[in-house]
Amino acid sequence: MEKDINILIVDDDLKVADLLKINLLSLGPVYVRTIGTANEALEFLDQEEYDVVISDLRMPDMDGLEFFKSMNTSHPTIVKVLLTGFGDLSSLHEDMKNLNIFHFISKPWQKAQLQILMESIFREIRNKREINLLQKELEMVITSRDNLRSQLKSNLDGMLDSFKSLMKLSSHTVTVHGRRTSLMVGNLATRLGKSQDFIERVQTAAFLHDLPLLAYPDHIQHGLESYMSIHEKQNYERHPEICANLLGNVEGFSELAEIVRYHHENIDGSGFYGVLGEDLSDESKMIRICDCYDEEETYNRNAHQSTLDYMKMFKGKWFDNILFDEFYEMMSSLKN
Numbered sequence: 001m002e003k004d005i006n007i008l009i010v011d012d013d014l015k016v017a018d019l020l021k022i023n024l025l026s027l028g029p030v031y032v033r034t035i036g037t038a039n040e041a042l043e044f045l046d047q048e049e050y051d052v053v054i055s056d057l058r059m060p061d062m063d064g065l066e067f068f069k070s071m072n073t074s075h076p077t078i079v080k081v082l083l084t085g086f087g088d089l090s091s092l093h094e095d096m097k098n099l100n101i102f103h104f105i106s107k108p109w110q111k112a113q114l115q116i117l118m119e120s121i122f123r124e125i126r127n128k129r130e131i132n133l134l135q136k137e138l139e140m141v142i143t144s145r146d147n148l149r150s151q152l153k154s155n156l157d158g159m160l161d162s163f164k165s166l167m168k169l170s171s172h173t174v175t176v177h178g179r180r181t182s183l184m185v186g187n188l189a190t191r192l193g194k195s196q197d198f199i200e201r202v203q204t205a206a207f208l209h210d211l212p213l214l215a216y217p218d219h220i221q222h223g224l225e226s227y228m229s230i231h232e233k234q235n236y237e238r239h240p241e242i243c244a245n246l247l248g249n250v251e252g253f254s255e256l257a258e259i260v261r262y263h264h265e266n267i268d269g270s271g272f273y274g275v276l277g278e279d280l281s282d283e284s285k286m287i288r289i290c291d292c293y294d295e296e297e298t299y300n301r302n303a304h305q306s307t308l309d310y311m312k313m314f315k316g317k318w319f320d321n322i323l324f325d326e327f328y329e330m331m332s333s334l335k336n
């Protein structure tokens with residue numbers, strides 16, 4: 001059987017040390033070594049690993065308390081047990097507490113008591129080992145999870161860059177619209193005191209929200225519904241869903257997918273898919289506002305103030321009241 005607990009006995013009386021060693025060996029798979037002086041023991045502890053040190057109180061070169069004091073500096077985690085004569089005990093309680101001595105064995109000891117004491121020490125040591133092992137395993141799990149996260153993050157960043165490059169190559173209209181919407185929504189989120197994570201997420205979603213329009217003709221890319229045939233309008237209304245499916249296929253983009261899915265929804269349920277405000281995320285509601293502003297100002301060629309006035313008519317119907325008020329204030333201050 002593997003000896004899993006190492007014990008060092010320090011006692012100048014070698015007969016006592018040997019007797020204690022015999023008793024300890026009878027308790028189970030333990031390794032026991034005896035040594036005659038405290039100074040030798042301190043040297044020994046630097047060379048071999050011990051779990052428990054049992055030291056006599058009275059020794060010629062250094063007494064047990066001094067010895068344990070030195071051990072507290074060099075080997076603080078080893079369990080310390082004091083071997084004492086019966087008469088010594090009453091004056092030792094304070095020292096034992098101060099020096100973190102686990103317990104004492106009084107000479108002559110009774111085998112049954114020794115057994116109870118040592119078994120409780122062994123249990124404690126094994127529990128500590130188990131906890132250390134679990135902590136190490138946990139650290140390894142956390143490290144590998146962090147590595148996976150950073151790997152995934154760099155993959156996703158690469159994927160986003162590819163989407164953005166594709167947009168730039170394919171359509172100036174969709175790219176510029178995405179960039180402007182992203183800029184506005186980022187400023188709005190900052191003004192609303194949103195977290196950095198939120199701001200990054202909503203800006204990315206805003207940049208990509210019209211990605212499928214790359215495959216549509218110009219007048220549809222501009223979102224000019226009055227120029228669309230019924231069939232084209234039906235196709236156009238599918239672009240948020242197509243965008244969500246496109247992003248949703250990439251692991252790690254599910255949040256972005258759900259934001260873009262609802263970027264044409266109105267809080268009164270009159271949007272493309274009839275979703276009500278209470279079921280919409282702030283991100284989707286904010287993109288709805290900024291998206292509408294950019295389309296009205298750019299494609300419908302409305303002036304800044306008339307765009308804001310037009311949008312204000314739909315506050316509480318299309319646009320969330322609080323978010324729109326903040327947006328209105330932000331845009332008014334930007335252009336003034």
Ligand SMILES: [Fe+2]
Pocket residue numbers: 209210239240263264291
């Ligand atoms: Fe859109």
Ligand SMILES: [Fe+2]
Pocket residue numbers: 177209210291
């Ligand atoms: Fe848009």
